Amino acid sequence: MSNTLKSVSAKAAPAPFLRAGVMGWPVDHSLSPKVHGFWLQQYDIEGEYVRIPVAPQDFAQKIKSLKADGFVGVNVTVPHKQAALRAVDEIHPLAQRIGAVNTVVVREDGSLFGFNTDGFGFLENLKAGFNAFDAGNGPAVVLGAGGAARAVIAALLDAGAPEVRILNRTKERAEDLAKDLRGLGSGSILVGDWERRGDYLQDAVLLTNTTTLGMHGRRSLDLDLTALPQSALVNDIVYVPLQTDLLARAQDRGNPTVDGLGMLLHQARPGFEAWFGRLPEVTDALRAHVLKGV
Structure with a gap:
């Protein structure tokens, strides 16, 4: 040959x-x-x-x-x-x-x-946007009790959150969610009253909105942020618009904020690795590409 x-x-x-x-x-x-x-x-x-x-x-x-x-x-x-x-x-x-x-x-x-991978994407987005975030530093407030809230709360408890406070317009749904997730991690779950939602922001290290309130075409989120510590991280998983009213108001009062696009991008990484054999990175170029035309 x-x-x-x-x-x-x-x-x-x-x-x-x-x-x-x-x-x-x-x-x-x-x-x-x-x-x-x-x-x-x-x-x-x-x-x-x-x-x-x-x-x-x-x-x-x-x-x-x-x-x-x-x-x-x-x-x-x-x-x-x-x-x-x-x-x-x-x-x-x-x-x-x-x-x-x-x-x-x-x-x-x-x-x-x-x-x-939703919980993974949520935490990776917070860390990428605000590297000082540590779930173990104090209570987290989660607005909503749908599928996204389930993944977010499970991730926070697994990451060491000492307490997660769930606030939802339908309290019974939040109570069902809390019952399903109790036992994850060592933290506790508190279900609050939506009518008093502003009161539960005291001493929180994280506020995250998992509802559709504030999304393009939906009603805005009516939430008084007065009780929220200025050091608390504020996150909205909504990414259309990228800068929701909640994030804008939080920024105006000096809170660090993280938008919702990164959760979408980071949750995609484990699947891509499993299917295509490469763990991809989330970059500014990727964000710009995804936002083009949105």
């Missing part, structure tokens, strides 16, 4: 083309394809990340066909996060406690492993 033929035969096989995506209903508004598409190009990975619109009645069948359809995994967004919990073959314990799956890995045998 000639040297030329030897060199040709020694070439490595081309890398496989990897497909992932986001399942939701509707899903056209999802920014995830912009995030993952940016990373695929940046790291020169042969693959794609696509939107997969799936009506609720078709979800169970569609997710079971991912292997046959050539997918290595998917993100799951509304309204399918709880349905995904029931559809996967193995669930990460934290996702089980949160009660929702937002990331699915398709294994070689076609079985599905589900986990939840």
Whole structure:
């Protein structure tokens, strides 16, 4: 065999083309394809990340066909996060406690492993935006009791928060959430009255809004910040608009703030690593790319 033929035969096989995506209903508004598409190009990975619109009645069948359809995994967004919990073959314990799956890995045998990266994305965003933040330094106040609040509260308790105060317009829903999450970490959970929400801000080190109040097209968040320590970090997981009224008012009174876009970006990192084999970074270039046209 000639040297030329030897060199040709020694070439490595081309890398496989990897497909992932986001399942939701509707899903056209999802920014995830912009995030993952940016990373695929940046790291020169042969693959794609696509939107997969799936009506609720078709979800169970569609997710079971991912292997046959050539997918290595998917993100799951509304309204399918709880349905995904029931559809996967193995669930990460934290996702089980949160009660929702937002990331699915398709294994070689076609079985599905589900986990939840929202809490990871939330904490990483806070640390990136305000590196002095430490959940163990004092009480955290969480507005809302939906799926995002579940992930946020679980992450805070796991990170050592001594107390999490939940404030929600429907108190019963907050009480149900507290019952589900008690026992995570060593911290306590207090459910407060929405009508007295400003009172619960005293001595807090973190205030985070997980509701849709303040989102573009929704009512603004009516919250008196007088009792909030000026040193407390204020976060809003809403990112349209990027600068919500809550963040603007907090900045005006001297509080450090972190917007909600970073949570979206950081929660995408573990899934990208699981599917494409590279843990990506969140950079200013990525933020600018995602915000373009939003």
